[in-house]
Amino acid sequence: MAIKVEVVSTETIKPSSPTPSHLRNFKLCLLDQLAPLYWVPILLFYSAAGDKVANSALVTGNLKTSLSRALSLFYPLGGRVKGNTAIDCNDEGALYLEAKAHFELSEVLSNPDINQLQQFLPFSPCRVALNDEEAVIVGVQANFFDCGGIGIGICISHKIADGASVSAFLTAWSEISLNGINCKASRITPFLKASELFPPKDVNFQIPHRFTSREKLSTKRFRFDGESLTRLKARFGSTAPTRVEALTTLIWKSAMEAARKRPEWKEKYPPLSAATHTVNIRSRMRPQPLPENALGNLWQVTVAPLMDAHKGVELEDLAGILRKSMTAIDAKYLSVLQGEKGLAKAYESLxxxxxxxxxxxxxxxxxxxxxxxxxxxxEVDFGLGRPAWACTTGHPIENIVYLMGTRCGEGIEAWITLRKHDMVEFERNNELLQFVSLSP
Known part of the structure; x- marks a missing residue:
């Protein structure tokens, strides 16, 4: 898929109302301080639907007006990061680009390419520019296709937002777009007090990057429909994993087997293996769970280690190791994370x-x-209907897997990045192929 996207305008969208002076210094929480220095990317593609997408001027006008109002609610997103301690909520606003895609949206939907998808974003999510205090926290690019379809690409700084935060912001933005600023206030007004729960510390280090040249890696999308995931879960018997646990286990096992076929391991011991998984801690907080629209990096990383490289491993074995690691993020764990030893606990996890x-x-x-x-x-509807496809472009990191829901709600698509040699072997895995959906 050879595509070219042309940016035709660039502007800054400021919050619709000024941030009060007493709110201008927004403290990062401890978990924000430890977050990686890049942006969280998401792409939403909308198919043409008659008059709703026929007039690009009306569409982009509505997008910009509602974005301005959403930035007033999520006021830290309209500011600028100040070092590793706070955000200056100076209302300098978000970057907004409009672009023309002189081809059909169907070309993207039928044959997505991770490298080409980057063109629909306002900038590379991997750029490390947060040392520059002028770097925007939110970037948006509205892409208009010849067929009348629209692609909206969003990047939000990981210094203040995780995947759940991005989802909450998009929900608020789209509901304001449809119904105005007063719609369902309890749903769209964010929780902005993470720093009170996880007080910032004197953090003098950053979590290192593991970016790798894309030439050495292969990133591909694998789709698993609801029927395939039901069959996969049945393989575990009484273990009864969730869809995510079952699929994580299958991908881990298949990738592990692929890595052990590398030429360098033929005469050596096979490598050991471990799986990490991010855990959203909002619902695990006690005594009161946090709302899903709580802004911040409210997640922790679990590590599930498989330390015997020679043992034949079954899916059930890996599922047990994975679940044990994920259930360790419990009320007791989070209580320590909130206390005086919070920094040591968070660093230990990362x-x-x-x-x-x-x-x-x-x-x-x-x-x-x-x-x-x-x-x-x-469910993000800017008056264009539901997205035909929602995806993330991820980052060039070896052995990384992003799991996304599908439009029907029952399936999962996995964007998987492996070494090129490993990907060749991974795609040949017979156990994996039993569950991969052949439909686009």
């Missing part, structure tokens, strides 16, 4: 996989999973 690799006698292949399956991206 660096666990690296320490595991360094302490093992042989190489440990670590596979990182992040699930956005339950975020309501397919």
């Amino acid at each position: 660096m666990a996989a690296r320490k595991l690799a360094e302490s093992s006698p042989g190489k440990t292949e670590v596979y990182g999973f992040s699930s956005w399956v339950n975020f309501p991206f397919y």
